[in-house]
Amino acid sequence: MSKIVDFRQRIIDTVKAMYPQMDVEWYDGLFDEHDIADWTLKTPCARVAVMNAPGQHEVTGEMNACLRVVVVIIDENGHIARDGDAKAWEYVENVAIMANLNTFGDPNAAPATKVKFRRISQPVLRREGVSVGVVEWESDLTIGRNRVREREFFYRQDGSMITDVPRSRVIAQGYVHNAAGLDDHDELDVTPEVP
Incomplete structure (x- = not known):
């Protein structure tokens, strides 16, 4: 599986864990009023997109994919008129807090930075009782072969x-003067203790 797709799935799983009642899926990064109309059938819902920004080479030979992550959150008015606005802001704020400096458990990801969040105001959606919020951030993800690990380590x-290597035992001999000034021949075991 693609590392980028796996990373997107980690974000989806994290949002689902925060809001089990929310319908969370991926999307391609573009949406219009027709998409929002479809998504409102499953409110509250979130759509997660991961888009690529220019990548950079790393000294390890890997590529650093600077990913632009966008989470769109849609909710509707509930029991009270315009209460969808407060709920949407709550979702947006909590997703932004969760995303800040998060690696989403991926060892190849850097902490998320440049978190932005906003509510999208549109009169037609407001009249229909639909609230839309967007959270956006950047996550760096290294992809490709790490040539340093291939060159510097041993493999089966x-x-x-190979992470375990044989341990050696070192014995040192020395002469120690006792209180009478005589030499005692001692052997000392100076093998380092490994925790």
């Missing part, structure tokens, strides 16, 4: 990295 036949 199955491709797994």
Whole structure:
């Protein structure tokens, strides 16, 4: 599976864990009033898009994909007129707080930065009781082969990295003067203790 698709799924899972009642899926990054009309059938809902920004080379040989992540949150008025606005702001604020400096459990991701959030105001949607909020941030994700790890470490036949190495035992000999000034021959075990 693509690392970028896996990263997007981690974001979706994180939002679902925050709001189990919310319908959370991915989308391609563009939406219009027809998409919002379809999404309002499942409110409250969130749509997650991961779009690529220019990548950069790393010294490890990997590419640093600067990902632009967008989460669109849609809700409708409930029991009281215009209460969807307060709920949408709450969703937007909490998703922004969650995203800030989050790596979403991916070891190849840097903490999220440049978090922006806003409510989209549109008179037609407001008259229909629909509230739309957007949270956007940047997440750096390294993709590709890490040539440094391939060059600097040892691997087994199955491709797994060797992390345990044989330990050695060191014995040192020394001469110690006792209180009478005589030499005692002692052997000391100076093998380092490994936790």
